[in-house]
Amino acid sequence: MEGKTFTSRYGSDSTQPGTGNLLRVYVGPRECDLKYNDNFYGFELRYWSSLYGYLKCKTKGSSVGFHNVTYIVSSPYGRSMVVADLYHVSYTDEIYMFQTYTAITSISHSVGSKAGGLTLTIYGNHFDERAPYSKLRAYVGDTVCDVKNVTDEYVECIVAADPQYTASKFEGNRGVHFEYWTWTTKGENDLDNILSLNSSNHRYKFKNDR
Structure with a gap:
């Protein structure tokens, strides 16, 4: 991300008064790591006397959904302010800056009865329906698969009966x-x-x- 960071110093890197230190970066409710071991992913000013710079961080946790991004610089600067053009509106009418997705790696069955009732297990990463995130939904084609169990690594749902009408294409959550x-x-x-x-x-x- 780029913005008015005021400083290229992080945490306890600086003892010089008045320069300001970057304290924390948040993506949604979780902190975003600036360093791997002792090395920055990327954090510097445009030039030595500039107030503007950029930083890179690695998100934590497995939460998926719509997030806002902020960082905090020590006194007298405080929390970052966002340029309005960076905001988007989600399909649930949430204001957000950054969206994360789950990843599906495999499913337990490739065929099933047209009458429905099959318990389908969807394997992957970053399944999450804990507050404040939206309740997880699953679909087979354009038909709802009734979710019964959710973990970080798989979702179990009951497949509905085969609908009489099948759409020629299926709409995802992008676009x-x-x-x-x-x-x-x-x-x-x-x-x-x-x-x-x-x-x-x-x-x-x-x-x-x-």
Whole structure:
């Protein structure tokens, strides 16, 4: 990440007063490691007298979802402030800067009954539905697989019956859905009500970019 870091000193690296030290970096609720052993992943100012610099860190934990990123510099600077252009809005209407994903490595079955009822085990890394993250959901094609058990390394779910209609393609969680209303207006004091707009409002249009 790049920004106004004020310093290239970390933790107890500096005893010089007034220079400021970078204390911690957070990705979501967890700290992000700046060092491997005694070596920085990357942390320096643009040039020696600059207030701007960049840093690299390694995320901790197995949590997946939508996260914000901050760092803290010692007094008198404090916690970082984010440029608004870096924010995104998730499909759950959360404001975030950085998204992490789970990784699927294998599944327990490659075939099953059309009547459903099979317990499918999905193996991988970083399965997490602990607060404050969203409840985990699983799908076989575009049909919901009812999740019964979640660990960090696998998910167990009950496969539903084969639907009568099967879509020709399956939408993932990447890409952008554009919903817009060409003749519906909201004033600056009514912005919160944008989330109440739906397809029944005047001149609604939808576009899917993937």
